[in-house]
Amino acid sequence: MIQSNTISKELDVYAIRKQFPALNRQVKGQPLVYFDNAATTQKPQVVIDALVDYYTNYNANVHRGIHTLAEEATAAFEASRDAARQFINAASREEVIFTRGTTEGINLVAYTWGRKNIKAGDEIIITEMEHHSNIVPWQLLCEEKGALLKMIPQQDGVLLLDEYKKLLSSKTKLVSVVHVSNALGTVNPVEEIIKLAHQAGAKVLIDGAQSTVHLDIDVQAMDCDFFAFSSHKVYGPTGIGVLYGKRELLEAMPPFQGGGEMIKEVTLEKTTYADLPYKFEAGTPNIGDAVVLKTALEYVSKTGKEKIRKHETELLNYATEQLVQLPGLRIIGAAATKVSVASFFIDKVHPQDIGILLDNRGIAVRTGHHCAQPLMHCFGIPGTIRASFAMYNTKEEVDQLILGLQKALKLLL
Amino acid sequence: MSDHKTIQEIENEIVEEFALFDSWDDKYEYIIDMGKKLPALEEKHKLDENKVRGCQSTVWLVSEYKDGLIYFKADSDAIIVKGLISMLIRVLTGHTPDEIINANLEFIQKIGMTTHLAQTRANGLLAMVKQMKNYALAFKIKNSMPHGERSAETKSN
Numbered sequence: 001m002i003q004s005n006t007i008s009k010e011l012d013v014y015a016i017r018k019q020f021p022a023l024n025r026q027v028k029g030q031p032l033v034y035f036d037n038a039a040t041t042q043k044p045q046v047v048i049d050a051l052v053d054y055y056t057n058y059n060a061n062v063h064r065g066i067h068t069l070a071e072e073a074t075a076a077f078e079a080s081r082d083a084a085r086q087f088i089n090a091a092s093r094e095e096v097i098f099t100r101g102t103t104e105g106i107n108l109v110a111y112t113w114g115r116k117n118i119k120a121g122d123e124i125i126i127t128e129m130e131h132h133s134n135i136v137p138w139q140l141l142c143e144e145k146g147a148l149l150k151m152i153p154q155q156d157g158v159l160l161l162d163e164y165k166k167l168l169s170s171k172t173k174l175v176s177v178v179h180v181s182n183a184l185g186t187v188n189p190v191e192e193i194i195k196l197a198h199q200a201g202a203k204v205l206i207d208g209a210q211s212t213v214h215l216d217i218d219v220q221a222m223d224c225d226f227f228a229f230s231s232h233k234v235y236g237p238t239g240i241g242v243l244y245g246k247r248e249l250l251e252a253m254p255p256f257q258g259g260g261e262m263i264k265e266v267t268l269e270k271t272t273y274a275d276l277p278y279k280f281e282a283g284t285p286n287i288g289d290a291v292v293l294k295t296a297l298e299y300v301s302k303t304g305k306e307k308i309r310k311h312e313t314e315l316l317n318y319a320t321e322q323l324v325q326l327p328g329l330r331i332i333g334a335a336a337t338k339v340s341v342a343s344f345f346i347d348k349v350h351p352q353d354i355g356i357l358l359d360n361r362g363i364a365v366r367t368g369h370h371c372a373q374p375l376m377h378c379f380g381i382p383g384t385i386r387a388s389f390a391m392y393n394t395k396e397e398v399d400q401l402i403l404g405l406q407k408a409l410k411l412l413l
Numbered sequence: 414m415s416d417h418k419t420i421q422e423i424e425n426e427i428v429e430e431f432a433l434f435d436s437w438d439d440k441y442e443y444i445i446d447m448g449k450k451l452p453a454l455e456e457k458h459k460l461d462e463n464k465v466r467g468c469q470s471t472v473w474l475v476s477e478y479k480d481g482l483i484y485f486k487a488d489s490d491a492i493i494v495k496g497l498i499s500m501l502i503r504v505l506t507g508h509t510p511d512e513i514i515n516a517n518l519e520f521i522q523k524i525g526m527t528t529h530l531a532q533t534r535a536n537g538l539l540a541m542v543k544q545m546k547n548y549a550l551a552f553k554i555k556n557s558m559p560h561g562e563r564s565a566e567t568k569s570n
Binding site for chain 2: 028349350352353356357360367368382407411412
């Protein structure tokens, strides 16, 4: 059925839209225009079906029991790990740890690698455009250890690499950087950031929450030490994500949580831990959602990341051209390389007012600080209006957004 | 004028006004209009301690107690929120602490605001109501204190 899409160079967006049932619904009496994809994407029917199939046909606990259902569930769970490995090109499946999402992945590294390796006087470098989930875990760690947290400054949504070079020293133990800014869409030069960090002897974590759905991810070519992403931003279910770590680092790290699954042998005196990746997967995992992550990743690959990217870039350019014509509108973030996010502010108008009036027309955008308060502070604004695009969005929807903004401004100004 | 009317009567007035509108576009236009008409709060009142917690936008709320009645003034950096709070002020200002504490404010629901607003924003509206009732409660407690205690408190301030 979809062979024509995979052969053609263009994305057949209208055929794709039919595969996402949520896009058919009405909001406030109008067809939904969903532009909050950086928060979470809608799910294609194949993902919804796969979830129903799991609970209908082979729900069982994994890695235990020798009965058929347990074997089927385990096979599907591990096949999903393989799919995730392939999606980010990790060297081995042992380096792919299932988490609840990006936030848990970052916290896992802070709690285990961080507590073992960070000492008083050490320094951790993040950037001014981090999501709170790549700030707070390091603040907690630095507070506990007496270490110092430093930020690479940015200007107009572009990281200042010269300032970064000045921050790096033998005290730097970790650099943790967002690949794509959720608030601005900036694609950061992670390869160069990683290279410089390694030259200074520091490890690097890349927050891939926003990048994994848009960019081709190759953790080996990138040479990052850790990489975290969430399934729900890649058209998959919520509550599941992946942490990649280089094998030698993961092996040397103490476990995260204790419990079942992560042990080899337990006596009251001493517990030996399971091999990778299970050492970091205590307790019954989120099996159903983990299994379905494979379906989502395969859906994206089959549709074609390059085609999706081309379509989304066209939408972003089209939207940007239209937006800047509105009076008093400023695009926030002027990076040359951006993906899929138009973040803007309109003079004399609070983003929240725009959000409410757009919702009244069935248009879903995000307004506020996007969990990146330090960044908003730099721009001196309370927040932005963010329209973020996915493979299923259309130019007609962008036109709806512009019309909605024009009407809102007429009321508000 | 409004001091002659009960809270319930003012609530009914607002419900009747909203009944005239067919669409939410028109309702929002009316709310925005009310927001624009609410006098700006003097800068000296725009303090952290006067901010209402639980709102996505910034809301400042101050109250004054005069001759047994409470008077509210408020402001916000977002205009729809300002319109909403202007309705709350219209309903509650110039009433006694007891009247304010006991007001059920069903008009918010009757005009459809609670179902129409996204949950986070409806919570902001409820936070404003709670803050206004807290002020009323504080004035009531202060008022019911024995004289000796009240003067002691004044001194300690």
